[in-house]
Amino acid sequence: MSDFRQSQNEAHPNKTNTLMTGIIFLLILFVTIQIWFLFGALNNALQENLNFAITTALGSLVFAFASFWLLKYLPEPIKRKMKK
Amino acid sequence: MSKDPNSEIPKCKQDFPIEQKEATHVSRREFAKFLTLLSGALAVGNTAIVVKSLAFPEKPLEGEHAICMESEVGDGDSFMFEIEGSKTIPYLLINLGNGEWRAFEQKCTHLSCAVKYRHDLGQIECPCHKGYFNPRTGDVIQGPPPRPLPQLEVVIREGQVFVKAQQT
Numbered sequence: 183m184s185d186f187r188q189s190q191n192e193a194h195p196n197k198t199n200t201l202m203t204g205i206i207f208l209l210i211l212f213v214t215i216q217i218w219f220l221f222g223a224l225n226n227a228l229q230e231n232l233n234f235a236i237t238t239a240l241g242s243l244v245f246a247f248a249s250f251w252l253l254k255y256l257p258e259p260i261k262r263k264m265k266k
Numbered sequence: 267m268s269k270d271p272n273s274e275i276p277k278c279k280q281d282f283p284i285e286q287k288e289a290t291h292v293s294r295r296e297f298a299k300f301l302t303l304l305s306g307a308l309a310v311g312n313t314a315i316v317v318k319s320l321a322f323p324e325k326p327l328e329g330e331h332a333i334c335m336e337s338e339v340g341d342g343d344s345f346m347f348e349i350e351g352s353k354t355i356p357y358l359l360i361n362l363g364n365g366e367w368r369a370f371e372q373k374c375t376h377l378s379c380a381v382k383y384r385h386d387l388g389q390i391e392c393p394c395h396k397g398y399f400n401p402r403t404g405d406v407i408q409g410p411p412p413r414p415l416p417q418l419e420v421v422i423r424e425g426q427v428f429v430k431a432q433q434t
Contacts, residue, residue, distance in 0.1 A: 206294060
């Protein structure tokens with residue numbers, strides 16, 4: 183007998199793909215912004231601009247936590263689903 | 267349906283498959299996890315900058331340092347010297363003429379190339395990427411350097427040239 187999850191997956195076969203693509207796009211966006219922050223912080227740290235370094239560090243940490251939180255929504259591998 | 271435990275490959279073997287194709291294949295899950303790890307590493311790096319600047323602040327130059335005799339550097343000439351501190355920093359002493367003396371850090375603020383004074387142009391030049399600085403203020407005139415050159419105060423006493431940290 184199929185459960186709710188299985189029927190949902192069958193009704194929307196592209197869902198895993200869309201989720202995966204969305205998550206990867208978001209992660210790439212986060213990492214790009216973090217690289218920008220790090221570059222800016224390095225440049226500003228040389229000029230002893232501590233406030234900028236602190237702000238970018240906090241922003242970078244928020245993005246890192248958001249990245250880890252996004253992993254929660256990674257879809258299960260298709261192979262494992264097929265076995266069930 | 268119960269899972270057959272033998273049908274699942276143990277994790278240790280999943281990491282070291284026999285087929286090369288399987289070993290080089292990176293799934294989207296793995297890629298997403300790698301990106302997350304990279305994101306964490308960038309956050310750690312950014313935090314390290316703050317920790318470093320809070321825990322080990324750069325000490326300003328203390329006291330006066332004798333550099334050379336006034337007669338050793340003619341009008342329009344420059345003289346390179348280093349000051350030992352928490353780190354050794356190279357400086358450039360410039361005699362602009364008419365008793366005007368300046369001392370700047372010799373590292374270009376762009377990519378740390380050694381700058382030199384061009385008396386024919388009346389500017390400090392970074393030969394690497396053609397950055398030009400004002401020899402009186404250290405301000406950027408042209409080129410890629412993002413900040414002015416750090417400056418020291420020059421004091422002439424009894425024919426000898428001394429430098430000290432600039433009073434702000």
